[in-house]
Amino acid sequence: MKFLVCLVILISNAAAIQDLSGKMFTFPQQTNAAHVRLTTSIKTFNALTVCHRSFTDLKRDYGLFSMALPTNANEFLMFFKYDVTEMQPHVRTDKIGYRVADYKHNTWYSICTSWDSSTGLVQIWINGQPFGRKYIPGGQAVMNGSPIIILGQEQDSHGGGFDINQSFVGMMTDVHMWDYVLSSCEIQKYMAELSFTPGNILNWAALDFQINGRVLIENKQMYCQ
Numbered sequence: 719m720k721f722l723v724c725l726v727i728l729i730s731n732a733a734a735i736q737d738l739s740g741k742m743f744t745f746p747q748q749t750n751a752a753h754v755r756l757t758t759s760i761k762t763f764n765a766l767t768v769c770h771r772s773f774t775d776l777k778r779d780y781g782l783f784s785m786a787l788p789t790n791a792n793e794f795l796m797f798f799k800y801d802v803t804e805m806q807p808h809v810r811t812d813k814i815g816y817r818v819a820d821y822k823h824n825t826w827y828s829i830c831t832s833w834d835s836s837t838g839l840v841q842i843w844i845n846g847q848p849f850g851r852k853y854i855p856g857g858q859a860v861m862n863g864s865p866i867i868i869l870g871q872e873q874d875s876h877g878g879g880f881d882i883n884q885s886f887v888g889m890m891t892d893v894h895m896w897d898y899v900l901s902s903c904e905i906q907k908y909m910a911e912l913s914f915t916p917g918n919i920l921n922w923a924a925l926d927f928q929i930n931g932r933v934l935i936e937n938k939q940m941y942c943q
C-alpha cells in the first residue's frame with residue numbers, strides 16, 4: 719500500500735512538468751473559468767522578470783500574467799487597459815501605465831516586465847523596445863507568500879475572482895520568470911528568439927502547470943524558416 723502511494727505521487731509529479739518548446743497555449747473562447755495555473759515552490763521575491771509572447775484581437779481590457787499572494791490578488795500583474803492603450807504592470811500595492819500607441823491586433827508581442835525591490839523600479843520591454851524605467855511607490859518591499867500564478871484570467875482573489883470581461887482570448891507562448899532583473903542583453907535575446915537563459919522560477923521548457931477548462935496546447939505559429 720505504501721509502495722503504491724509512492725508510485726502514484728511519483729507519476730503525478732512527473733506528468734505535471736512538460737517541455738513546451740515549440741508549443742503555445744490557445745485560449746479559444748471568452749469564459750470566466752478557463753485558465754492555466756503555473757506552479758512554483760518559491761515564496762519570497764526581491765526582484766522579478768516575467769517574459770511571454772502573446773497574440774490577440776481583444777477590444778477590451780485583459781490580464782496577461784496574474785500572480786496573486788494570499789495578501790494581495792494583484793501582487794504581480796500585467797494588465798492591458800484598452801481605453802487608454804496602456805500596458806499596466808501592477809507590483810504589490812501600486813500600478814503604473816505604459817502607453818503603447820501602435821498596439822496592433824493579430825500580431826505577436828514579446829513582452830518582458832521587470833521589478834527590483836532595492837530601487838522600486840519597474841521596466842517593460844515590447845518587441846525589442848525598452849520603455850522607461852519607472853518608480854512604483856509600493857515596489858520597495860519584498861514579496862512574501864505562496865504565489866498563485868494564472869494565465870488566461872485575472873485574479874481578484876488568491877486563485878479566483880475571475881471576470882469574463884478581463885479574460886485573455888488568443889495565444890500565448892514562451893512564458894518565463896526569473897527572480898532577478900534580466901540584463902537588457904538577455905531580454906533582447908529573448909525577444910529575438912535567440913538562445914537565452916531560461917527562467918529559474920518558471921521555465922517554458924520545464925513547465926509545472928495545470929490546465930483548467932478549454933485551453934489547448936498547440937504547435938506555435940510564428941514564422942516558417
Ligand SMILES: *[C@@H]1O[C@H](CO)[C@@H](O)[C@H](O)[C@H]1NC(C)=O
Nearest residue numbers: 749750778880881882883884
Ligand atoms: C461583460 O461585458 C458585457 C459587455 O460590456 C456586459 O454586457 C456584461 O454584463 C459584462 N459581464 C460581466 C460579468 O461583467
Ligand SMILES: [Ca+2]
Nearest residue numbers: 872874881884
Ligand atoms: Ca479583475
